[in-house]
Amino acid sequence: MKEFLEGSRAVAEAVKLCKPGVISAYPITPQTHIVEELASMVADGQLKSQFINVESEHSAASVVLGGVAAGVRSYTASSSQGLLLMGEVIFNIAGMRLPLVLTCANRAVSAPINIWNDQQDSISLRDAGWIQLYAENIQEAADFHFIGYRLSEDKSIMLPVMVCMDGFILTHGMETVDIPEQEKVDKFLPAYKPLYKLDPAEPLSMGLLADPEYYQETRYAIQETFKDVLKMLPKVSKEFNVVFSRDYKDLLVEEYLTKDAEKVIVAMGSVCGTIKEAVDEQRKKGKKVGLLKIISYRPFPYNRVYEALKNAKKIAILDKSVSLGAYAPIAVELKAAFSGKKKVPVISSFVAGLGGRDITLDSIREIFRKLNQKEVTLEFIDLKPELLREEYGE
Amino acid sequence: MFGPLIVKPVKSKGEPTGCWRVQLRPKYLQKNCIACNMCLLICPEGCISGKEKNTYNSNFEFCKGCGLCAKICPKQDIEMVEEGAVCVVKKETK
Amino acid sequence: MENKHLFKSGHTACAGCGQAIAARLVIDAAGPNTIVANNTGCLEVFSTKYPETAWEVPWIHSLFENCAAVASGIEAALIYLGKKDQINVIAQAGDGGTADIGLQALSGMLERGHDILYVCYDNEAYMNTGIQRSGLTPFDTNTTTSPIGTQSTGNIRPKKPMPEITLAHGIPYVAVSSAGYPQDIQRKVKKAISIKGPKYIQIHVPCPLGWRHEPNQMLEVAKAAVETGLYPLIEYENGVLISKRQITPKPVEEYLKIQGRFKHLLNNPEEIKKIQEIADNNIKKYGLKIEQVEK
Numbered sequence: 001m002k003e004f005l006e007g008s009r010a011v012a013e014a015v016k017l018c019k020p021g022v023i024s025a026y027p028i029t030p031q032t033h034i035v036e037e038l039a040s041m042v043a044d045g046q047l048k049s050q051f052i053n054v055e056s057e058h059s060a061a062s063v064v065l066g067g068v069a070a071g072v073r074s075y076t077a078s079s080s081q082g083l084l085l086m087g088e089v090i091f092n093i094a095g096m097r098l099p100l101v102l103t104c105a106n107r108a109v110s111a112p113i114n115i116w117n118d119q120q121d122s123i124s125l126r127d128a129g130w131i132q133l134y135a136e137n138i139q140e141a142a143d144f145h146f147i148g149y150r151l152s153e154d155k156s157i158m159l160p161v162m163v164c165m166d167g168f169i170l171t172h173g174m175e176t177v178d179i180p181e182q183e184k185v186d187k188f189l190p191a192y193k194p195l196y197k198l199d200p201a202e203p204l205s206m207g208l209l210a211d212p213e214y215y216q217e218t219r220y221a222i223q224e225t226f227k228d229v230l231k232m233l234p235k236v237s238k239e240f241n242v243v244f245s246r247d248y249k250d251l252l253v254e255e256y257l258t259k260d261a262e263k264v265i266v267a268m269g270s271v272c273g274t275i276k277e278a279v280d281e282q283r284k285k286g287k288k289v290g291l292l293k294i295i296s297y298r299p300f301p302y303n304r305v306y307e308a309l310k311n312a313k314k315i316a317i318l319d320k321s322v323s324l325g326a327y328a329p330i331a332v333e334l335k336a337a338f339s340g341k342k343k344v345p346v347i348s349s350f351v352a353g354l355g356g357r358d359i360t361l362d363s364i365r366e367i368f369r370k371l372n373q374k375e376v377t378l379e380f381i382d383l384k385p386e387l388l389r390e391e392y393g394e
Numbered sequence: 395m396f397g398p399l400i401v402k403p404v405k406s407k408g409e410p411t412g413c414w415r416v417q418l419r420p421k422y423l424q425k426n427c428i429a430c431n432m433c434l435l436i437c438p439e440g441c442i443s444g445k446e447k448n449t450y451n452s453n454f455e456f457c458k459g460c461g462l463c464a465k466i467c468p469k470q471d472i473e474m475v476e477e478g479a480v481c482v483v484k485k486e487t488k
Numbered sequence: 489m490e491n492k493h494l495f496k497s498g499h500t501a502c503a504g505c506g507q508a509i510a511a512r513l514v515i516d517a518a519g520p521n522t523i524v525a526n527n528t529g530c531l532e533v534f535s536t537k538y539p540e541t542a543w544e545v546p547w548i549h550s551l552f553e554n555c556a557a558v559a560s561g562i563e564a565a566l567i568y569l570g571k572k573d574q575i576n577v578i579a580q581a582g583d584g585g586t587a588d589i590g591l592q593a594l595s596g597m598l599e600r601g602h603d604i605l606y607v608c609y610d611n612e613a614y615m616n617t618g619i620q621r622s623g624l625t626p627f628d629t630n631t632t633t634s635p636i637g638t639q640s641t642g643n644i645r646p647k648k649p650m651p652e653i654t655l656a657h658g659i660p661y662v663a664v665s666s667a668g669y670p671q672d673i674q675r676k677v678k679k680a681i682s683i684k685g686p687k688y689i690q691i692h693v694p695c696p697l698g699w700r701h702e703p704n705q706m707l708e709v710a711k712a713a714v715e716t717g718l719y720p721l722i723e724y725e726n727g728v729l730i731s732k733r734q735i736t737p738k739p740v741e742e743y744l745k746i747q748g749r750f751k752h753l754l755n756n757p758e759e760i761k762k763i764q765e766i767a768d769n770n771i772k773k774y775g776l777k778i779e780q781v782e783k
Contacts, residue, residue, distance in 0.1 A: 403496075403544045436670055440496065458703075461703060
C-alpha cells in the first residue's frame, strides 16, 4: 500500500514486517526515529518483539548477537559514533557467521562532532565482513531490509547485512513509499531457521579461540562467501521482483543511461537522485552522460562495474567519505576494477558532501565540467577557501 | 564452507592432560574413606569419581597432580606419592 | 565410573586453578538446562581452544566486556520463544571483565532486570594476560602493572566494592563465595537459580600462578582470605543480609605470608597495619566475629 511516509517510519514498517524477535538499539541522531517508531509498534502490540533499551551501542550490538545466537531473528540500528563504538562487535558478528540486519543512518564521524550526513561511518567498517547495501531513496531503504534478511539468513551465506541510508536526507525526508502486505513479505522472507543456535537440547560452543592453525581459513571462508553473495544478489532481486513487482536488476549496480555515455559519474546513496537530474539535464542538451549507481559496496562488484563502464571515456567518482592519507574509498575500487585492462578511461576522483555539506545540481554540473580537464587524482568539491586561511600557533 | 568454529561438546574427552603430572600423583588408600565427596568436588579437572566409601579414584589420563584432593580429604585417605608412570598421550585424529 | 560433570576434563587450566574448580561447581549446580555467555579470560581460553570444548551446555564467547549484554540478548530471545522458564542463563567473567571493562554492560543488565545469573570469578588481577592489576586487585598487591619497587609497595587502591555496587542496583540476590568452600558455591548457585531476576555471585578463586603459591595450597589460601576477614562470605536477598560466614578472626599475616604476591609486606608492619584495618572494617561491618556466649 502506498503511503507518504518519513524515511525512518518506512524503515520501521519494513522491519516490523520482518518480525524480528529481539530489537535492541541505543539512540543516536539521525537513527532515533527508526527505533522510536519500532518502540511504539511494540508498545501498541503491533510488533511482538522483545525491545531492549541498552546502555550503549556496544551493548546493543551484543544483545542482538546474543538474540540471533539463541535462534531468534534480531535487529538493530545505529550511526556514526554509535556504529564505531560497536565496531568490535560488528567484526565479531561477521566472524561468528551470524545473520543480522543493521540499519546505518549514515552520518559524519567525530571529530569534529557533526550530526549530518556523509558515508564515513559505514565505509570505515568495510573490512568487517558485512554485506553493505546503499539506498538511493526511501523505497530502496525499506526494501533492502526484506532483501537483507533473506540474504543474510540464507544457509549458504550466513553473513550480516548493513543497510545504509543517508542520515537526515533519507531518514527524515518524506516520500511516497509502497509498504507491502504481510502475506507478500512472508512469501519472500520465510521464518528464520537457524543453522546453529544455543539450545540445551543440542549443546554447542560458539566463539572459540582459534590459534594460527585455524584462524586463516575462517577469513578465507568469508572471502569466498562474498563471491557467492555476488551471485546471490541477482537471484534474490528476481525473487523480490516476482513477489513485489519492483525490479532492482542485479542489486549490484544501477546503470542510468550509461550504455552510450562518454562521461559517467559513479556514486552511492541519495546523491544519485540529484545526479540523475543533472544527467537528464545534460542529455537534453545532447551530451552523452550517465550515472553508475553502486548498490552493493561490499561485496564490491568489480566485474559488473568494469562491464558497465568499459566504453566510457571519462569517469568521475563522487565519494561521500575519505580514506585520509590515501585515495578515496570508491575511487580505489574503481581503479582496481580497471587494473590490468587494455583500455582504461580517465578516472577522476571527487570528494563532496562531507559533514552534510549539500551536494547541489551546481556541484554535479561542476563535476561534469571538470571531466573536460585533466585527470583528477583527488579533489574536494565545494571547499570554502576563506575557512582554510585560519591559522593556529604563533 | 569452513565454518564459524562452532563445536559440539567433545564426545571423547579432549586432549588428555595427565602428562602434565611431573612429580606427584594421588594414591587413594581406600581405607578410611567416608565418601564425603570433597575430593570429587575440589578436583580442578573434575576427574575424580566414586560413589560409596573407599571407591574413589582419579582418572590419571587427566590428573595434573595438583594435590588438592589429598589436602582436602578429612580422613587423610589420599596420599601424594612419587610419579613413576610413563606418560601415555593418545592423539585424537580428526 | 563416569563423571556427569557439565564442564569436562581435558581443559588446559593450570594445576590447582581455583577458577576451574568454581566454574565446574557453578555449571554442575545450574544443571544442563543452562546457556552460558562467557567473557574473554582464563576460563574462556583454557576451556575452548578450537577444536575442543570442555562445555557440555550451550556456551558462547563474544568479547571481553559484553557477556552481560550477550546474555541479555539470549534471555530476550528465550522470552520471545516462550522458553525462559525452562532455561537458565548465566553470564560469567573474571574480575577485570566484571569490575572494569565489563562494568557498563553488567550495570545495564542489572538495571533492566533480566533473569540472569552473573558470576564473577575473582582472581584479583588480569591473569590471562599476565597478572596485571585490575579494579579488584587488593591493596598493596604486587602485580606486573602495580609492581613493588623502591617507590612502591604494590597496588595503591583497595578493591572496588563490586558486591555493594550490584546490591545498590536493587537486585534480588547478591552473594560472595570462595573456591575454598565448594559446597558454599553450590548452595549459593542453586539458591540464585531459583530466584527470578538479576543475580550476582562473586567467587574468590585463588590463582597459584598469579598469587605465587603452590597448587596444593589453593585451599589454605582461599580459607585464610575468609578467616582473616579480608574476603567476607556474605549473602543478600532483596537487599537484606541473610547470611555471613562467621569466623574466629586470624591476623592478616596468616593470609599474606603464604602468597608470593604479598611477600614484600612481611617486614613492613606499617603496610600490614593498613591491611589489618581493611579486614577489621569488614569484620565490624558484617558482624563476622563469632561471639563467645557466656554461660
